[in-house]
Amino acid sequence: MKAPERYYDFQKDISGCGIFGVIHKKRGLIPGEMPISAMACMHDRGNGLGGGFAAYGIYPDHADQYCFHMMCDDDSAIENSEKMLRAYFDLHFFEPIPTRRTPAIPNPPMFNRYFVTVPEKPVNEFAELAEEDYIVAVVMKINTTIPGAFVVSSGKNMGAFKGVGFPEDIADFFRLEEYKAYIWTGHNRFPTNTPGWWGGAHPFTILNWSIVHNGEISSYGINRRYLCEHDYLCTMMTDTEVVAYELDMLIRKHGLSWEMAAKCFAPPFWDEIEKMNPENKELYTTLRATYGPGMLNGPFAILVADNTRLMGLNDRIKLRPLLVAEKDDMIFMSSEESAVREVCPELDRVWMPKAGEPVIVDLED
């Protein structure tokens, strides 16, 4: 077959996703404009099919309650999810998540937030579970049994805001300039092989965990089956979701350190393990043997956060860009340096971390 005439001469979007994160080590509150401007600077890394942000420290008045950000397609989804939240939790306060109409975001779903705690003596099928497992179980139940209702985030003093659109338009829709947080992450999506729908935008979250990801997780199938065996059910139809649940399982449930969880995601090569001292050799061999199905194969640069930490990690051959920068008490992690310079022109230090080596930044308190 002959190639069409001037087959090379066409317009196309050349892109990858874009990620940005910032943490203030002394819990200084960073206005929403910062992550919004940084993401807008990387506008062309996405194509308008997904944008989102995670923010920590935004609900200080309800800091002890779990905040469920709910995304619902219609009134019956709202009614049914609310019924379920009331059935499983003590509900302290709820309200619509403030949004504004913007021409860039047509036909958005509806968003509400519910501040809840686990009842002292719950009477239901999850009654035996520890508190955080109880939360996870209800999240899974809502996502899998209530049509049109999805939990966008379920942590304390944090929330995720995401949808279909460029990140700056999603921020406009959610009025994110009205929030202040000590950790922000942001994402600009260029979906490659899964649908560009509202639930598929990043961040993905569970409890306090959130993740934004540039790349694709080719091991999604095996990761998903592995998580399914541990009662984590994937419902967002895209690869990155597995990372949120793996973080919860590896770090919270299995008690691994963040460093070790990062080494499960991006393990050292066998030839590197071969050269290690006996102690490390045994450690990394065991880690690979135990968590093989949790390994993330494929290109990734990810930013992971919870209420006290921000972590950046690349796949072990660094198939996606990631840069770290410091300015006083703030640490930035970004796909591009320009995004950081956009919001903080003068930086103390800029570097690109080594593939497979996590960069972990803690709050100082």
Add this chain to the structure above:
Amino acid sequence: MTAKRKKKTLTAKGTYYKQFNEKIRALVKEGVTDFVIKECNGQRYIATALEGNLRFDVHGVPGQDLAAFMRGPYVRIHNNAQDGVGNTMDEGRIVIEGLAGDVIGYAMRGGEIFIQGDVGYRVGIHMKAYLDHQPKIVIGGKAGDFLGEYMAGGIILLLGMFSGKPDAPVAGRSLGTGMHGGVIYVRGEVPEGQLGPGLHAQPCDSEDLKVIEELAKDYANELKLDSKEIMSENFVKIRPFSHRPYANLYVPC
């Protein structure tokens, strides 16, 4: 050649890359030769696919694919650069006064890229040469993994001198993986384990040193460094074992 130069200063701040590059191209057509670009931040494709005797002084951090497919111009970045600088460039010179990201000089076919600091992963991947078109990359700092991967021609000179990573090896793992032409010179030693398969590091002979010295002089001159200091250490060269190491990979001949 003393062709008349025409200078123009542009401020990139807040301008989308498309409009900004359209403006540059229009000015080139009008005869502007020397551009000073101020407050550049993230604009992609600066100087991409431009030809001839032009000069760009870029202040700020330019975006991806700076000077891609470029044939001839001189580009100086007074700050750090991002990924994909000099992608498939043909001719000209790029000088980066800071560090640079991944895939610098991807499939480069001619010209020079001089970087003062560290570079990311896969720098010089797929570089190639033909007759007198010999692309050259000089890296003042250290390099990430896969430097010179699939390299088919040209020269990479890795100095490891001006690095922000004191503990890192001069180059990451899989150095020169799949390389079947060209040469990588490294100042000092390279741990054998960093090399990709089918490669070895050998001492440089006098011919090599002549090439390195000339390149180092050029490099030092551009970045106001001391070329004697650069030459004060031994160099090793990395080349494939044989002329065509992968000739028998699929179809034995």
